[in-house]
Amino acid sequence: GAGVSQSPSNKVTEKGKDVELRCDPISGHTALYWYRQRLGQGLEFLIYFQGNSAPDKSGLPSDRFSAERTGESVSTLTIQRTQQEDSAVYLCASSLFYGTDTQYFGPGTRLTVL
Amino acid sequence: QKEVEQDPGPLSVPEGAIVSLNCTYSNSAFQYFMWYRQYSRKGPELLMYTYSSGNKEDGRFTAQVDKSSKYISLFIRDSQPSDSATYLCAIWGAQKLVFGQGTRLTINP
Numbered sequence: 001g002a003g004v005s006q007s008p009s010n011k012v013t014e015k016g017k018d019v020e021l022r023c024d025p026i027s028g029h030t031a032l033y034w035y036r037q038r039l040g041q042g043l044e045f046l047i048y049f050q051g052n053s054a055p056d057k058s059g060l061p062s063d064r065f066s067a068e069r070t071g072e073s074v075s076t077l078t079i080q081r082t083q084q085e086d087s088a089v090y091l092c093a094s095s096l097f098y099g100t101d102t103q104y105f106g107p108g109t110r111l112t113v114l
Numbered sequence: 115q116k117e118v119e120q121d122p123g124p125l126s127v128p129e130g131a132i133v134s135l136n137c138t139y140s141n142s143a144f145q146y147f148m149w150y151r152q153y154s155r156k157g158p159e160l161l162m163y164t165y166s167s168g169n170k171e172d173g174r175f176t177a178q179v180d181k182s183s184k185y186i187s188l189f190i191r192d193s194q195p196s197d198s199a200t201y202l203c204a205i206w207g208a209q210k211l212v213f214g215q216g217t218r219l220t221i222n223p
Contacts, residue, residue, distance in 0.1 A: 042213035043204075108155075
């Protein structure tokens with residue numbers, strides 16, 4: 001079956017512009033996660049959604065970052081007024097339920113802020 | 115102190131060698147331990163999962179957990195060039211998955 005998909009695969013933007021990243025989770029997965037991976041670094045948790053519950057935004061690095069999810073489907077991560085330090089790969093994962101269920105990752109969106 | 119520490123390498127070994135990858139963690143309340151493999155320009159994929167101290171084997175891979183030392187390991191036997199990837203340890207704790215930095219591994223034919 002289809003895995004997690006993300007778009008765009010690459011995004012180059014100028015400092016100060018807004019960007020929107022999209023994630024399509026595996027159908028039927030109630031939990032969705034966003035991570036950031038800087039070059040040569042591990043994954044940094046940003047936010048998760050579980051069903052219709054309020055998202056856990058505790059990992060968002062600043063108020064320039066926001067995310068939405070429509071029901072149990074598509075999610076978008078928006079970064080406003082991008083900065084050079086936002087350059088990273090943004091990974092999305094989904095799991096059947098929130099918790100220790102296996103997280104399946106998408107290929108990521110590589111964001112470069114010039 | 116980071117919650118999960120992992121030697122970033124890089125690590126380069128000849129084909130057929132035994133590889134040992136390690137992580138330490140700081141919170142004794144952490145319960146679930148995972149290893150992910152990430153090929154270049156791909157998302158991580160779960161390799162192994164365990165929640166108890168001791169060893170868990172899956173083919174050429176063995177995951178080892180020592181909760182008393184807060185130390186986890188992944189062993190790869192008879193390593194193959196196709197094992198070349200970044201290996202990330204991940205621990206479920208504080209209501210989220212906390213990742214190590216990842217170790218970049220190259221198996222040379």
